[in-house]
Amino acid sequence: GQQVMQIPQYQHVQEGEDFTTYCNSSTTLSNIQWYKQRPGGHPVFLIQLVKSGEVKKQKRLTFQFGEAKKNSSLHITATQTTDVGTYFCAGGFQKLVFGTGTRLLVSP
Amino acid sequence: DTAVSQTPKYLVTQMGNDKSIKCEQNLGHDTMYWYKQDSKKFLKIMFSYNNKELIINETVPNRFSPKSPDKAHLNLHINSLELGDSAVYFCASSQDSGVGNSPLHFGNGTRLTVT
Secondary structure (H helix, E strand, O other), X not given: OOOEEEEOOEEXXXXXXXXXXXXXXXXXXXXXXXXXXXXXOOOEEEEEEOOOOOEEEEOOEEEEEOOOOOEEXXXXXXXXXXXXXXXXXXXXXXXXXXXXXXXXXXXX | OOOEEEEOOEEEEOOOOOEEEEEEEOOOOOXXXXXXXXXXXXXXXXXXXXXXXXXXXXXXXXXEEEEEEEOOEEEEEEOOOOHHHOEEEEEEEEOOOOOOOOOOEEOOOEEEEEO
């Protein structure tokens, strides 16, 4: 079946450092979505990318969809303690399949 | 107003019991889902309903039975609870027909602990 993998599984950074999580699908996707789940919370939708090679920014967050529409990345510039949480990508292909998640810990 | 609300927030019960989790959405969405999140934080879809019709039924034991009385409600009943059922269960909804094209709106989750 369709699989969506994310790396790294876990990352611990100092506040101010950059962070990137990568998402790879076994199949070509119709779209990729990104979610953030704070500790003890529920996943919250961040953004959706649809076009091949698309890049979108939200303040310090940059999202990219690969040319082949099989991979994506989320980059956070100058992390803050409020960025702590687990980041999930979710690939759309007849249904939405969530990636394995990257847990981000930010130390002040 | 909460967009997707599920109850209860916490559920502690013994093996062998039967329990239900309720979910309601006021977003006017056509599709609702149940997801299971295990201790490793993996999010796995269990079921999805579009306009009260079951459209996704992943490999889930038949002890789990979803029910959608109308498109704003999707409940989950679990029979003969087992230790391995302990997890956080999330209800979600989306505007599309469940083909993965629309963002999901999640409820706050129900933490089920089976002892």
